[in-house]
Amino acid sequence: MPSPHRRTHATALIAAATLLAAACGGSSGSTEAETRTDDGHYPVTVENCGHEVTLESEPTDVVMLKSAVVPFLTSVGVLDHVSAKAGVYPDGYFTDETAQQIADIDTLTDRVDASGHLLISKEAVVERDPGLVLGQTDNLSHASLDEVGIPSLEASGLCTSNLPEPGFQQIYDEVEMYGQVFNREDEADEAVADLKQRVEEITSTVTKGERTGAVLYPTVGGGTTYAYGNKSMTDPMLEAAGIENVFGDQDERVFEVTLETLLAKDPDVLVLLHSEGAPQEVEQAVTNLPGAESLTAVREEAVHTELFNFAEPASPLAVDGLERLIDELGDGS
Structure with a gap:
């Protein structure tokens, strides 16, 4: 007091x-x-x-x-x-x-x-x-x-x-x-x-497959790209959607990541977060990077762009985000 x-x-x-x-x-x-x-x-x-x-x-x-x-x-x-x-x-x-x-x-x-x-x-x-x-x-x-x-x-x-x-x-x-x-x-x-109840219903059809994914926060117009580790809400969200976080071994919430590291991890799915701006511009901030066309997620068009609070930080909006993620990228079955 x-x-x-x-x-x-x-x-x-x-x-x-x-x-x-x-x-x-x-x-x-x-x-x-x-x-x-x-x-x-x-x-x-x-x-x-x-x-x-x-x-x-x-x-x-x-x-x-x-x-x-x-x-x-x-x-x-x-x-x-x-x-x-x-x-x-x-x-x-x-x-x-x-x-x-x-x-x-x-x-x-x-x-x-x-x-x-x-x-x-x-x-x-x-x-x-x-x-x-x-x-x-x-x-x-x-x-x-x-x-x-x-x-x-x-x-x-x-x-x-x-x-x-x-x-x-x-x-x-x-x-x-x-x-x-x-x-x-x-x-x-x-x-x-x-x-x-909503989480139970949303995840009821999810099967844990072999898909991998990464959640990124790119900088539109060029600059640093950030990735999310196992101290962020994105990690359990991906898991609930049946996707393994390729940065799940990082004991951090968020950290800088290079394209070279991303290419080495080569996730099947990309989730791109943004606070404002057009989703297409956010997606292009990653897909237009030199060499990004080699990423499996880009080749397979498995890129999901989402407003930041639907994934981070942990809040009731993350339940909406989980539902939107599964609707967009499938349940792994």
Whole structure:
């Protein structure tokens, strides 16, 4: 729990930032969240990325920094608790209703760098005096926000330390955590039951064949290509689809990979992730590389392009991603 001097520090920063915003004609806005009667549920302490995070009451005026947290919020019915967002939220992830809800949330910034990482100042978040921040950046880490008395949670699949074992159980556990945080445990239990049933149905016809695959994040326009190892959600996703990850021996979430290494591994299937841009351009970022035509996946046209959050990090969207992967590339039978 934040100490009194930290909250005092936070108040001073917020006051200064609010005066600055007022001078510039800005406003912080507020959420009209539907809250529950506190029946002794709070305070609640949850574990996240190796940190204990304590919530003294149901968090409102939540600031959301990553699209990856949206499916957790919708799973337990608390997207209305978010009063401000930052980053990019592609329509392709969400239902029309959810996309409209997101569009109606105040935007702090949608600036990202070439790798898709959010560019935002600490002051822009602190001035909102949020009850909770969801998602973290280099300058908005757990420690940085804790200094000013603001609790924060990161998507567990993006933890830089204490990364949990990736898999569908990780998703179920995180939905349950959000149920605790927002006093929506019954909703979380129902959401988890639905997800488990969907995974069972989606994988019921999958046969573990001899297909191999790789999940890549290419840079459109030239640059570094990244691959995903056994610390990412893509590894259990491929396994659930009956595909062996050729980089499953890499004890990393994501790492740089060369075309030479990819040619040596020669996967039967390629899954290409992207955060924005046209899927065709993403595919060409790999298929147009000199020598890429020698890859089995390219020759056999077994290349599946997908929006990033359908595979990474672990979230309910990964269940949709698994279904889309099997629909596109088959179940191995």
